[in-house]
Amino acid sequence: KQEVTQIPAALSVPEGENLVLNCSFTDSAIYNLQWFRQDPGKGLTSLLLIQSSQREQTSGRLNASLDKSSGRSTLYIAASQPGDSATYLCAVKVGSSNTGKLIFGQGTTLQVKP
Amino acid sequence: DAGVIQSPRHEVTEMGQEVTLRCKPISGHNSLFWYRQTMMRGLELLIYFNNNVPIDDSGMPEDRFSAKMPNASFSTLKIQPSEPRDSAVYFCASTKGQGDPPQHFGDGTRLSIL
Numbered sequence: 001k002q003e004v005t006q007i008p009a010a011l012s013v014p015e016g017e018n019l020v021l022n023c024s025f026t027d028s029a030i031y032n033l034q035w036f037r038q039d040p041g042k043g044l045t046s047l048l049l050i051q052s053s054q055r056e057q058t059s060g061r062l063n064a065s066l067d068k069s070s071g072r073s074t075l076y077i078a079a080s081q082p083g084d085s086a087t088y089l090c091a092v093k094v095g096s097s098n099t100g101k102l103i104f105g106q107g108t109t110l111q112v113k114p
Numbered sequence: 115d116a117g118v119i120q121s122p123r124h125e126v127t128e129m130g131q132e133v134t135l136r137c138k139p140i141s142g143h144n145s146l147f148w149y150r151q152t153m154m155r156g157l158e159l160l161i162y163f164n165n166n167v168p169i170d171d172s173g174m175p176e177d178r179f180s181a182k183m184p185n186a187s188f189s190t191l192k193i194q195p196s197e198p199r200d201s202a203v204y205f206c207a208s209t210k211g212q213g214d215p216p217q218h219f220g221d222g223t224r225l226s227i228l
Contacts, residue, residue, distance in 0.1 A: 041221065043205055043222055046216035104156055
């Protein structure tokens, strides 16, 4: 059974710091891995998606990497800002492209202090 | 462009009552997902539909839960009878096409069963 773990559960940093969020999964048979952001009282917003054949994806100050063989992914946030404060969830897609489903980690709650 | 719309936003009811959660996906999207989020278990997929047909309902906790999608623009998740352990935030998400388009989430229904 696929399990997704995120460490740490919570993180507090001063504004401007670069930071790394970690995600690990137990079964390397994934279709892709996605990182989401969740603001309080809101749904999830997709940030980055890495296909199983890819190593990384970048969007602005965000960079996500994937090492499928070791079952790990990281989300790197450069020059953090107070607006980055949110919960970040990673999810792996198992099954096929059309009928697979997402298995989520518990999330890392990030606070960026001004 | 309206996003995924869920109603009600909050629901408080007594155990034993029937609860109906509603979701309107983004127009043109052909896949719809129901998730449940709790502190203990995180975000879990309950059921998802493709072209109004249920594809995977293995996440539905028990027979008290049922979901329908009578047409492409509307879905319901029903709990009957409700129990205190059903208290959670329920999210609906939709996406379009095949492959790996991002899922668009609604803001959720916060359900409290007393």
